Amino acid sequence: MRKYGLTIIAVICLAVLVFGHLHWKNISQAAGVEAREAAAKVKEEEKEEREALIQSLKPENNKQQPLIDYLHYKSLTQERVIVSLLGSNGTSGTGASNSSNSWVGRLEKSLRTDRDDLETLRFINHGHEGYSTEDLLKGKKIEAVIKDNPNLISAFLADVNIQFVKMIEGPHAHEVQKNITVHQSLERNDQVIEIADFQFSKFTEDPELAKRGGDQVYRNWLINSFNKSEKFYALSKDENGELNGFLLHSFLGNSCVIELIAVSQNVTKGGIGTSLFKAVENEAHQRGCGEIRVGTQVRNMGAINFYHKLGCRQVGCHQVHHLWNL
Known part of the structure; x- marks a missing residue:
């Protein structure tokens, strides 16, 4: 009898285990079904939201659509979405300490900051030093852009640049004003940055670039030229020792290249720019250079007349376009 009792107890326990397992299995399956249904519902809602967003951004529905949209x-x-950029010094990154500080890098950062789901966006830089319209048409640079198969191409005439050259010939020695000194690898000088006010700039004429920090290009150009052995500053000071003008220049082969020149707006008497130019001309002669090169904007009549007065002759004129593929 005892044997049968143990058998019955064992059967009951086994039955409890089996039915318990089946019960929890059913519960788990039901929970799994609910979870899958919930996930599917969320996925469907996300799909609907994405489709609604796509429809709201569809160009056919937005004739005045911003480029970021x-x-x-x-x-x-x-x-993938291709943004191909073609331009001159600014596009190539001239004056930038690294690619992220160039205006192309700032553009990319600005776009990605504005929208956090632009993972497929890719930037291709076709910037070239000294880019001109002739280069675009004859230099086969446009073919490189076309190969990118960009989504949109637009061009902005950012500048018409006038190039001047002054030959340095024969015995040459200008009397350098005592208040002017020339410095190589100049340490950061905030007075230089403060008086740098350039009214004519392709970096602010282009509205797309202006929106992305174009007004900071010249400031960064100056900052990135400090403490550089290949950069030279001619500095002018008044009788109180305050800086009232500078001329940033460098040397390339047989040429002295004037990069930036500025005179303080607080100066009432002229001649500072001329004194700076002559000091640099004298230095270039001592270094064995045969010419001085400088460029300015066609609208900057003051600068054009200034360089003509100093004996420079115009040797070139070219258009500078910013090609935006947005």
Whole structure:
């Protein structure tokens, strides 16, 4: 009898285990079904939200659509979105300490900061030193852009640049004013930055670049020229020792290249720019240079007349375009 009792107890325990397992299995399956249904519902809602966003950004529905919205739409509907940029010194990164500080880098950072789902966005830089319209048409640079298959191409005439040259010939010695000194690898000088006010600039004429920090290009140019052995500053000071003008220049082969020149707006008497130019001309002669090169904007009549007065002759004129692929 005892044997049968133990058998019955064992059967009951086994039955409890089996039915308990089946019960929890059913509960788990039900929970799994609910979880999958919930996940599917969330996924469907996300899909609907994404589709609604795509429809709201669709160019056909937005004739005056901002370019950032167009890029956003393309990023949502394509595996990759290409932004190809073609331009001159600014595009190539001249004056920038690294690529992220160039205006192309700042553009990319600005776009990605504005929209956090532009993962498919890719930037291709076709910047070239001294780029001109002739280079675009004859230098086959446009073919390189076309090969990118960009989503949108637009060009902005940012500048018409006038190039001047002054030959340095024969015995040459200008009397350098005592208040002017020339410095190589100049340490950072905030007075230089403060008096730098350039009214004519391709970096602010282009509205797309102006929105992305174009007004900071010359400031960064100056900052990145401090403590550089290849950069030279001619500095002018008044009778109180305050800086009232500077001329940033460098040397390339047989040429002295004037990069930036500025005179304080607080100066009432002229001649500071001329004194700076002659000091640099004298230095260039001592270094064995055969010419001075400088460029300015066609609208900057004051600078054009200034360089003509100093004996420079015009040797070139070219258009500078910023090609935006947005």
